[in-house]
Amino acid sequence: MREGRIIKVSGPLVVAEGLIGAKMYDLVRVGRERLMGEIIELRGETASIQVYEETVGLGPGDPVFDTEEPLSVELGPGLLQSIYDGVQRPLEVIRDKVGNFITRGVEAPGLDREKKWDFEPRVSKGDEVSPGDIIGAVQETAVTEHRIMVPPGIEGTVEEIYSGFFTVEEPVAIVKSKDGKRHTLTMLQRWPVRKPRPCKVKLAPFKPLTTGQRVVDTFFPIAKGGTACVPGPFGSGKTVIQHQFARWSDAQIIVFVGCGERGNEMTEVLIDFPELIDPYSGRPLMERTVLIANTSNMPVAAREASIYTGITIGEYFRDMGYDVALQADSTSRWAEALREISGRLEEMPGEEGYPAYLGSRAAAFYERAGKVVCLGKGNREGSLTAIGSVSPPGGDLSEPVTQATLRVVKVFWGLVDWLAYQRHFPSIDWLISYSLYLDKAQESWSEEIAPDFKDLRTEAMSILQREAELKEIVRLVGIEALSMHERIVMETAKSIREDFLQQNAYHELDTFTSLKKQYLMLKLIMTFHKYALEAVERDKPLQEIITAPVREKITRAKYVDENKLESFEDIEKEIKSELMVSSVVGGAEHA
Ligand SMILES: Nc1ncnc2c1ncn2[C@@H]1O[C@H](COP(=O)(O)OP(=O)(O)O)[C@@H](O)[C@H]1O
Ligand SMILES: [Mg+2]
CATH class of the missing domain: 2.40.50.100 (RNA polymerase II/Efflux pump adaptor protein, barrel-sandwich hybrid domain)
Structure with missing residues (x-):
């Protein structure tokens, strides 16, 4: 092993000289405690090393050993149910060895060596x-x-x-x-974390990943093998929606990379996740999950590495032919780690102090997602979906991390605080969000769910857009300025928002909605809309239309049991009968 000497220590960054022949990204052991580190810059024999552990106590003259191997993860049985830190050290093993705080220089292999x-x-x-x-x-x-x-x-x-x-x-x-x-x-x-694992061919993602979240699946779907970004200010619901994805997505393997925003946030994840039950098997969700947890007290460099550790594990399960979904919450913490290290390297800062390579690093990460034909006989296919949340300071989407991410991902779910304040969750703003997989998802719906699903969604979306325009008119000249037809549009839009888009993650029946039920729910709302417009034509009083008793049933449709979807037919009949009959009062008025 080559040996060098520290000449400078600056937070998580250590500069060493004398590492002759060392290569970029070599894993090194720093100091007498042999802390883990990685070479991230080389100038001749001078190496800059990011250290994955606290560097207090290190000083000039201390030794540095080059392992001559890149930072790698261990892949094999034992990954599932594991909870790792950013460099794949099992948190439990470390805790057993040294107590609650990660002490330095602890060696703990990613995979259990004794288990048969x-x-x-x-x-x-x-x-x-x-x-x-x-x-x-x-x-x-x-x-x-x-x-x-x-x-x-x-x-x-x-x-x-x-x-x-x-x-x-x-x-x-x-x-x-x-x-x-x-x-x-x-x-x-073993596989180096910064290098994508090979596959035969990359395919265009076409099948939707069903998440059970209505605003996602019906309005802005994500494909198996696709990429998505969830930016949103603090408290807008990023972590909740990422947990919902982990829990309800129809992926076979889940990799959850948590970079704690608040001190106790990861602790919640560490307590919550092991208790979650997999809705598809009734077994603990951890049986198909790998959790990577960076608490906020862990050194920044480990955070920087964690998303690579996560995606490499994801690729490995994809190689087996599985559909894998990776959630990274929040990638802003990763970008901040990048910024801090770049600052210590005294690199030329780009926008808001982030290094100029922020964009290319983000792209390189998301490009590892995808649907592929795996190496090996049989042409098995696998997919790796990557969903990253971003926490733009103040919710300002023009900041560099959000922008760098949006340039590469194909789905954007914009969480906004004005919806969160109204307790409209998930607080995804339907007017700014988009999915480039919508066409593909709709093709698959028309085959698997119903041929008119696509049209319902298109119509619902245009009503929401129309509502935004009408709201402006109402704001300026009052509700009286609207025609009866427009008043119905406003009512339907409200129904789409409250009865469909809003979904309570904590409600036993509302937390997950199958695609079939999403279709039926939307169909109810749009059927009401159609008959309401007709009723207006027949001069049925507006008040009667909007207070029709069946509307209560439309509102409660989200709580209909997945096993009792036939009741939707009855509600539809009620809509027709209530809106078709002219009321006695209405009739009398016109007589
Ligand atoms: N789908 C949802 N259903 C119900 N409550 C939600 C939902 N999404 C978010 N919330 C509420 O918003 C709070 C903040 O969400 P969180 O995901 O922690 O925000 P962020 O990660 O963006 O800071 C949650 O504790 C919860 O009360
Ligand atoms: Mg959060």
Whole structure:
């Protein structure tokens, strides 16, 4: 191991000299305690190192050792249900070793070295294998099969394949390559976090990821393998919506990267997540989840690394052929870490002090999401969806982190404080948000849900837009200025907002809505709209239309049990009958 000497310490940044032959992004061990660090700048023999642990007590002259390997994660059985820090150290193991505070220089491997897994082979002696081929599988949790793949770079004939209980370091197969070299395969792979894992081809994402959140699925859908950004000021609901995605998305694997905003926020996640029940299996959600937690007392550099640790784990599960969804909350903390380190490197600051490469780093991160054909036989497909929240100071969307993110992602859900103040949650502003996957999602709805779903959504959206214009008129000249027709538009818009878009994450029945039910709910509102307009034509008094008893049922439609969707038909009939009949009073007036 090459050894250098510290010449300067500046917060999380350490400058060392004498590391001859060191490479960018080499993992180094700093000081006598051997703290973890990474080379992020090299000038001749002088290396700038970001250190993932507190640097107090380090000083000039202390040794630095180059491991000559890049910062990597361990991939294999044991990832699921784990809670890691930003550099994949299991928080529990660390806590057991040293108590509640992460003490420095603690070595804890990402994967348990003692646990034995029941490895079931899927290839035979003599088979030809190449990278990505599945050689066996482990039932890692009750809900997830962990597929063991030939790592990139290894190709040849299976000379030995074993069956039974093994630790992640014990051999499960021996592969002999053409040049006669024997490779011992274990269930453990290592992969450098800053390098995307290879795949055969990237495909355009086309299938919607159903999240059970109505404003998302119906209005601004995200695709499996897509990218999205949730910017919003403090308290607007970013963390709640990210949790909802983790909980309800129809992805098989969830990777949640939490960068604490408030001191206790991650503590909540650490307590909440292990208690969540997976709605699809009835088992603990953690059985298909990997959690990466940066509490605010952890050093900035670990935060910088955490999103890469997370996305590498996500790619690895995608390689097995799974649909993976990654939530990063909030990426502003990552960008701030980048800014702090850049400042210490005395780089030329860009906008608001962020380095000029903020945009390219954000792009490189989101580009690792996608739908792919995985390496290996069988052309299995997998997807990795990346959803990042951003916390723009004061909710100002023109700030650099939001802008850099919006340039790369395909979906924008703009959370706004004026809706949050009104307790309209999720506080997604329907007038500023967009999804570039809408067309694809609509194609899939018309096949799987109903041919008119698309038209209902289009019509509902135009009513919401019309409402914004009409509100302006009302503000200037009063409600009397509106025609009866326009008054109905206002009523319907209100119904779309309150009965459809608003969704309470904490209500047992409202927290999740299937796509089918979303369609039925929207159909009710739009049916009411249609008949209300007709009734107006027939001179039915406005007051009677808007106070029709069935409206209460439309309002309560969100609480209809997913197993009792047939009741929507009855409500629809009631709408028709209540609005079709001319009332006695109305009739009398016109007589
Ligand atoms: N979908 C929702 N349903 C009900 N309440 C919500 C919802 N979204 C947000 N809230 C409320 O808003 C509060 C703040 O949300 P949070 O996600 O912590 O905001 P942020 O992460 O943007 O600071 C929550 O504690 C909750 O009371
Ligand atoms: Mg939050």
